[in-house]
Amino acid sequence: MTVGGIIVARGRTYGSPVDGHPGWRPTSAYTAAVTVGILLLATSVLAGRADIALIGIPGLLAATWAHASRPTTPLRADLHEPAGPTAPGELTATLRLAAGPGEGADVVHLRITAPGHRTTHLTLAARPQNHAQRQAQKQAHGQTQDREVPLGLSSVRTGPQQTFTVDLRGSLHGAWEEEPTQVRAATRLVLPGAAPLGRLPLPRRLRGLTGPHSARRLGDGTELRDIHPFTPGDRLRRIDWRTTARRSPELDTLYVRRTYSTAEATAVLVVDSRDEVGPDVRTWRGYGTIRVDEPTSLDLARHAAASVATALVEAGDRVGLEDLARRRRPLPPSAGRRHLRRLVHGLALAHPKDPASAHRVRPPQLPADAIVYLFTTLLDDDPLHLVRIWRAAGHPVVVIDTLPDVHPVIESHLAIAWHIGRLEREDRIAALDGEGIPVVRWAGSQRDQAAVRFEALAHAARRHIPGRTP
CATH class of the missing domain: 4.10.860 (DNA Excision Repair, Uvrb; Chain A)
Incomplete structure (x- = not known):
């Protein structure tokens, strides 16, 4: 946590001002x-x-x-932050101290806390020390003199985040002090970032009459399929006069250039947010605090899903979102920059629910001919069950492994438990690989290789389409 000049980050916090006269007492x-x-x-x-x-x-x-010279006015304080969701990295806020026009506090004692950060104690003057600032505030706000204290903290976490809690107490001449008061910031929503990706795997069958990809059916497009004699229904602008002159000098038969039609792909991002685990195995059962400088499995899932969604939307495809831990209506597939913002916002809202209510009786319903990107830790058998159901329905599936790199375990009982869990997870990955379902790792150093892995999967999928060349 830092106090002072901080890089401005987008975000919003609702501060609770100190209402009423909190009361003064002798020290x-x-x-x-x-x-x-x-x-x-x-x-x-x-x-x-x-x-x-x-x-x-x-x-x-x-x-x-x-x-x-006992004080007559209380010290008021509230937190201000820029409006709108923020991006991971630096989270900022501004603590505004308002000293009234009468005799009030000259020194304020602050205790600033934030989850996962060390507590910061600070003592400073309640009024601006710069004469020019005091004169400007007197002209703008009458006799009220405000002191602004920039606050900032660093975090790689995404989603709903608790930020600043400020406990403060004003004092005057060391003889009078106020009752301690507290200003608490509301939960901030940190949006996940996106990593640049190249080509991504697409479904075998494309939908729609237009789009960025060449489909397997005949129609208007740019990719040549073959040269064919003119038949009723062919457009005159498709006539290839050079081929016609070479094959039919007497113009008995006209030849047209037939092309593949263009279409768009439909993808559904399925985020397994039923649990959120960090690199420390000791925190997996709710004991201890996950460090703010280490991403959790859900942070990795949000980042990976945002990267895939950005790549697909920028390519002109339709993308939907499904959260396994939520019962609300999923985001239907759509395209466009505005829909991408809705996707990223929905990813930021994904968080674990009550485990007792997280079990789904039926898998999520998907549009026809849609490819599924499943973001999961593979710590249980439910993802395998969903993948097999989708594959049986004809949906290609790509599994993105979002389990972070686990730290070495010192405790013997935890080491044994993690060893068993790791072996079971490896068996699930091997089973998926045996069924021809690709698994892409998205953690640690392997995250940089994800783009190469996606490119190879896209190339392999295009090569195996009947009638097409890579």
């Missing part, structure tokens, strides 16, 4: 000055020594001056 220093001064005066009278009274008089005078 222990004020009480000690009064008590010690009275005791010294009483001792000087009883002992008949004036020098003892001279020691206690300064403390009483200071307490009297502090009582005469």
